[in-house]
Amino acid sequence: MEGVTSSHLYRNVIKTVETAGQIVDLNGNALRRLETPRRAITVSVPCRMDDGTVQIFAGYRVQHNQTLGPFKGGLRYHPSVNLSEVAALAALMTYKNSLLGLPLGGAKGGITVDQNSLSKAELENLTRNFTTELVPFIGPDKDIPAPDVGTSAQTMAWMLDTYSKESGYCQTGVVTGKPIEIGGSMGREAATGLGVVFCTMSALEALGRELKDSTIAIQGFGKVGMHAAIEAHKLGAKIVAVSDVSGGIYNPEGLNVPELVEYVEDNKVVNGYPSAKDITNEELLELKVDVLAPCALDGVITSDNADDIQADIIIEGANGPVTNNASEILFKKKKLVVPDILANGGGVIVSYFEWVQDIVWLFWTEEEVRSKLKSVMDPAFKKVWEFSQKEGQDMRTSAMAVSLKRLEQAMKLRGLL
Numbered sequence: 001m002e003g004v005t006s007s008h009l010y011r012n013v014i015k016t017v018e019t020a021g022q023i024v025d026l027n028g029n030a031l032r033r034l035e036t037p038r039r040a041i042t043v044s045v046p047c048r049m050d051d052g053t054v055q056i057f058a059g060y061r062v063q064h065n066q067t068l069g070p071f072k073g074g075l076r077y078h079p080s081v082n083l084s085e086v087a088a089l090a091a092l093m094t095y096k097n098s099l100l101g102l103p104l105g106g107a108k109g110g111i112t113v114d115q116n117s118l119s120k121a122e123l124e125n126l127t128r129n130f131t132t133e134l135v136p137f138i139g140p141d142k143d144i145p146a147p148d149v150g151t152s153a154q155t156m157a158w159m160l161d162t163y164s165k166e167s168g169y170c171q172t173g174v175v176t177g178k179p180i181e182i183g184g185s186m187g188r189e190a191a192t193g194l195g196v197v198f199c200t201m202s203a204l205e206a207l208g209r210e211l212k213d214s215t216i217a218i219q220g221f222g223k224v225g226m227h228a229a230i231e232a233h234k235l236g237a238k239i240v241a242v243s244d245v246s247g248g249i250y251n252p253e254g255l256n257v258p259e260l261v262e263y264v265e266d267n268k269v270v271n272g273y274p275s276a277k278d279i280t281n282e283e284l285l286e287l288k289v290d291v292l293a294p295c296a297l298d299g300v301i302t303s304d305n306a307d308d309i310q311a312d313i314i315i316e317g318a319n320g321p322v323t324n325n326a327s328e329i330l331f332k333k334k335k336l337v338v339p340d341i342l343a344n345g346g347g348v349i350v351s352y353f354e355w356v357q358d359i360v361w362l363f364w365t366e367e368e369v370r371s372k373l374k375s376v377m378d379p380a381f382k383k384v385w386e387f388s389q390k391e392g393q394d395m396r397t398s399a400m401a402v403s404l405k406r407l408e409q410a411m412k413l414r415g416l417l
């Protein structure tokens, strides 16, 4: 599977799996099964443009592993989407779902496209045609897509409609992250950010501290970062800095988060918010705070700046913000890095809740969703923390080790090894 496994990202995932696999003495057959995805689908997606021409885009769905249940993972619309990146992200979904104890396998998909360059009508046409290509491979019992970078609840609504038309009846469980009116779950929007906060609380508690009055810097003020800021602020933490693509803002006394959210609604970016000092994204990462939560991009903490990170706890709200080399440096400096497959798991947990609600046609209140989310995240953190303490390993290796053991056991029980 040359084209699938060739990227740097895919090789990094394999490296983490191999390192953790050695620690838990993973069965060699299990390792070989997990090193390549089960199925990689590449499709040409026609899109009728507003000028009447038809353009063809490359679309992918990689189904990595379904030992634990139906495939589950997002769909990304971005110019950098390629088969190997999608495959790496699909593999990470397998490990995330296993770690969190969900009855789901791992998948990911996407289209190589700049969604900002398309009109709404073009995006709808592209999404419907992509869905038609995927119909034989997806479904509530097979593979359940969700939004990711460049896709939204509206994208999921078009997918649901196209899939349902092909089936002849309404199939709300085919996608998650859809609007509430057509089977979405309460609490899905804030889920990943809230999960980041639950992990932050657990990490602080593990170090004998508490969230109240802790200082937090957050990179990224989008779906993950903004909700993490809102939830942590509500619980009494001091959000001293946040940033987005426009730069960062800093107030050592703590930002007024509800006021900042209103400012961003009006101005689109955090830059220029009056009650704070402007700083760069790089400066934000190096602030002396209790908790740093990179919630924007991958690869922002590398071997170049790891030595300058002053926060005691780093919570990976984004996927892959701390590189493998930086993780080693931070571990030696006794910094606690909570890895992405644990820290940003709130999104897929509430996606799982949405899927369950769609299957039973019974919907939960927001309070129920939030308390059920905590009841999944807290034990997952505890397992990883206890493994790391017992084995003297960092949290990234420990999270992968816990995840691999569950997968190995499931494969054994199913007679796959």
Ligand code: NAD
Pocket (backbone or CB within 6 Å): 149, 192, 219, 220, 221, 222, 223, 224, 225, 243, 244, 245, 246, 281, 295, 296, 297, 298, 317, 318, 319, 320, 344, 345, 347, 348
């Ligand atoms: P988003 O598009 O809603 O927000 C991204 C934020 O990052 C924005 O504030 C943007 O301005 C900022 N940003 C972009 N480029 C930047 C730069 N160069 N420097 C600093 N900030 C920059 O995306 P999101 O959904 O919040 O996702 C963020 C990360 O979290 C991604 O890695 C994503 O894969 C991951 N993630 C998201 C979810 C979810 O439920 N949304 C779940 C799991 C993981």
